Amino acid sequence: MFKKILIANRSEIALRIQRSCQEMGIATVAVHSTADNEAMAVRFADESVCIGPAQSADSYLSMRAIISAAKITNADAIHPGYGFLAENADFAEMVEAHGITFIGPEPKHIKNMGDKIAAKKIALKFGLPIVPGSGGAVENINDAKKIAEKIGYPILIKAAKGGGGRGMKIVNEKSQIEDNFSLCRQEALAAFGDDEVYIEKYLPSPRHIEVQVCGDGKGNAKHFWERDCSIQRRHQKVIEEAPSPVISEKQRIEICEKAKACSEKIAYRGAGTFEFLFQDGEFYFIEMNTRIQVEHPVSETICKIDLIAEQILIAANEKREWSDTPKKMGHAIELRINAEHPETFMPSPGKIENYHAPGGLGVRVDSAIYRGYVIPPFYDSMIAKLIVSAPNRQLCIARAMRALNEYAIEGIDTNIELHKKILAQEKFKNGKYDIHWLENSLMQAQQG
């Protein structure tokens, strides 16, 4: 087992990883920028190293600063968290080249899944249902037209190195394909340094349902059921829940078993997530995330497990149980609390003048903020995750509302009121929403 882990991240996830390390008797090293001198993860770590200035590019994204910090503190392993360097195959390779364990998948899996065309090919080969489409890169406008005719409009042009929603173009009819095809390529080149694109049939009103898996890198894997992440705004998830309120037990078992089987066949190592779109009773694989995700506590809650501990144990080659699927219990909902203006959604950094977090039965708050803390303007605006659980969805929603009413954050703007509004909607209560509902129905209603 590792004696010391360096946590290459900040905020709530740095603290979350640190908590598991402490429970496992592993010493922790926090790395931080000059903007995070007062961060809770820095205070609670056994050791801390300042790795650079506020800008992420010069600190949390600086591979050599982080590896140097691991070397001088004699850390055995690095946990990347999510975002920053978590899905950077070069970083994973560099860490291992320095004799340090990267807590995550093999570089080849990070690289393959980072290429969305390669990811779909793997998914198809190993039995996952995929969205009908080009099946590979589309080189020119003539091929694009042929494929579009074959699968039928509307279609979606996606960047191969994209993901998370950036670099996509919907094309509703033939007359629009030429302009959108070249525009998509241009934007892909500017955003990802690669103009490779592919085409899919456009699904107009799907849900986003993802399956959590873990593998040992030797052909054993297990799944931790699914999460429904359909409540989103501008490709940022706002609420996640498990189990999904719209799939049958039969559909659930089938898709989770398929994700598990795919993980086994590729000998996937560590934690990962298979993302699917779900529409009209069918699942369609779109991407795989090769990291721990923001919403992992939802699965931890219904499965009563510690996914960060699982990542660490797998990376340390410790013996794990692979033969059975964890039992799922009750319902869990995660609400992402952002420091943002309620109408403009602009980030709202600044000093937390007063703070009172909710508590009680079935309430978990993953956050590194405290009264007097100054939220720096340089990073993501998510400042807390409120994770609520109850025996069923209806009770879980009631408990979430109760917890939101207890939550007091003063000095900055937050989206707490937006969460209350969402939870009060009939469409949310009966689970009848798709990925566009929050933006199209609720926010339109809010504005007018």
Ligand code: MV4
């Ligand atoms: C799609 C789609 C409809 N049809 N693919 C956006 C994020 C990226 N991971 C994939 N995305 C989508 N792919 C086809 N063939 C709609 C989306 C999409 C979306 C997906 C998940 C969650 C939120 C979304 C918001 C807008 C569009």
